[in-house]
Amino acid sequence: MPEIHQSIAQHYHERTKYDPDTLASKNQRLDWAKQPVPFKEYKIGSAFDLKPYLQESLEPLAAQQEDAQWWQRLSRLLFRSYGLTARMPSMGSAVYLRSAPSAGGLYPAEVYIVSRGTPFLPAGLYNYQCRTHSLMLYWENDVWQALQDACFWHPALEGTQLAIVVTGVFYRSAWRYEDRAYxxxxxxxxxxxxxxxxxxAITDYRPHLIGGFIDDAVNDLLYIDPQQEGAIAVLALADLLDIKQNLSTGCTALPSATETNYPHVPDGELLKYFHRHTQIQPGVTGKLNLPAIKQEKSLEDKYNFPFCLKIPTATTPIDWGENLFNLELTIHKRRSTRAYSGDDLTFDELKALLDFTYQPQNYIEQHLDRTPDYFDLNLIETFIAVSGVKGLESGCYYYAPKAQELRQIRFKNFRRELHFLCLGQDLGRDAAAVIFHTADLKAAIAQYGDRVYRYLHMDAGHLGQRLNLAAVNLNLGVSGIGGFFDDQVNEVLGIPIDEAVIYITTLGRPR
Structure with missing residues (x-):
């Protein structure tokens, strides 16, 4: 039996760690006959084709009618968020790449649109069909009030007409990564x-992120099987061209229970058990005063190590072009790098990557959101292992985003160790810099319950995507790594032991 003080989130994290002494024994051959299809199909429904509204020009044509402009914006939003960007041959078949990266190309997320009922989009439930770039209306009815109720009447849903719900289809990722797939x-x-x-931002919308909702209610609303698929994020989509929808930010994250009384869960069942026990139950939280419990931002960075070298990182922001043209182009052409040359980056390049990822207030003049929604960035810390950055000594650094400086904590070139920590992947060895996102899991659970495990990983992935796009824009290589020797990262790099490693992003010159 697990120790009583260890919550299910801590237990899951410990159980799914990779360890060099046991990983080899866990390796199993994939059953390619059971490989999941990364697309959802509906037998019945009405399709709304979005392809005619994809325009080469970023400016809506003056002659267009209001409805065409509205459809053009929604079409571009969905395409740039999760649309197909390439078709690659693979084993006699084809693999479709999307604008958002996914581990192993498995794409476990599904995107749904909930319409309150607009002049252009009838009230009901829609699934985004990325293969055909269309919306499939599979339930034509007004479900908006049910969505509001499931989200504890979040204020962002009061004046908006559209919402995005993101779900996870568990088996798509678990087929390959088993319980760690969560x-x-x-x-x-x-x-x-x-x-x-x-x-x-490109299409004049503002998504308001909602992580606190009654899971069963949202799953029921979408008519999905909770054993196979679960809602994991809701976004109220405010139309910035409608003055009534220019809303203030609201609470994004709500706590769940902290589960300590749980039985032994066999391997292969841990993922679904954990997800079920991070849900918010009806009647537990009640109708909340959401803005009142919004997490206040800390004014100081967490770590200020004594006697460490401190290096400023403030720099000139990346120029994303007129009407964010270069940003839209970068989203479309983004790819994960497969191999690095081992050549150095410049310190100016690293500073630019950090600036776009962590300093959104520097991009107001380019019409990007100065305070984009995360669940709680106060819980995420950033460490950087530098192996090849001109003008920066090799070693491990803590990045202090509020002070905008690097604080060196280890003096060593870690290429050999990084190769080991990243499960022998050459990406770790040949990268010029490797960024680690971490969190004090115990402290985070004390604040948000076991549900915080979701929040931490989504926030780390969000930061990782900003790093991806900044790197691609600068013609650098970038690749995220979700498989690593968890405990050994802290030991080798000198990262405080309380910091659980959540995500790794490698950066370098592409080969």
Missing amino acids: RRIFLDTGHLLGNIELAS
């Missing part, structure tokens, strides 16, 4: 949330 499902969703945030 981590990757939420990292992948974080990538998608990052795309939705930025694509919304």
Whole structure:
């Protein structure tokens, strides 16, 4: 039996760690006959074709009618968030790549649109069909009030007409990554949330992120089987061209229970058990005064190590072009790098990556959101292992985003160790810099319950996607890594032991 003080989130994290002494024994051959299809199909429904509204020009044509402009914006938002960007041959078949990255190309996330009923989109439930770039209306009825009720009457849903619901289809990722897939499902969703945030800025929307909802109610609303698929994020989609929808930000994260009394859960069942026990139950939280419990931002960075070298990182923001043209182009052409040359980056390049990822207030003049929604960035810390950055000594650094500086905590070139920590992947060895997102899991659970495990991974994935896009824009290589030797990362790099490693992003010159 697990120790009574260890919550199910802590237990799950410990159980799904990779360890060099046991990983080899866990490796199993994939059953390719059971490989899941990363698309959802509906036998009945009405399709709304979005392809005619994809325009080469970013400016709506003056001659267009209001309805065509409305459809053009929604079409571009969905395409840039999760649309197909390439078709790659694979084993006699084809693999379709999307604008948001996914571990193993498995794409566990599904995107739904809930319409309150607009002049252009009837009230009901829609699934985004990325293969055909269309919306499938599979339930034509007014369900908005049910969505509000499931989200504890979140104020962002009062004046908006559209909402996005992101779900996770568990088996798509678990087929390959087994119980550890839960981590990757939420990292992948974080990538998608990052795309939705930025694509919304391009198309004059503002997504309001809602993580606190009654899971069963949202699942029932979408008519999905909770054993196979579960709602994991709701976004009220405010139309910035409608003055009534220019809303103030609201609470994004609500706590769940902290489960400590749980039985032994066999391997292969842990993922679904954990998800079920991070849900918010009806009648427990009640109708909440959401803005009153919004997490206040800390004014100082968490770590200020004594006697460490401190290096400023403030820099000139990345120029995303007129009407964010370069940002839209970058979202479309983004790819995960497969190999690095081992050549150095410049310190100016690293500073630019950090600036776009962590300093959104520097991009107001380019019409990006100065305070995009995360669940709680106060819980996420960033460490950087530098192996090849001109003008920056090799070693491990803590990045202090509020002070905008790097604080060196280890003096060493870690290429050999990074190769080991990243499960022998050459990406770790040949990268010029490797970014680690971490969190004090025990402290986070004390604040938000076991549900915080979702929030942490989605926030880390969101940050990772901003790193992806900044790197691609600068013609650098970038690739996220969700598989690593958890405990050994802290030991090797000198990261405080309380910091659980959530995500790794490698950066370098593409080969």
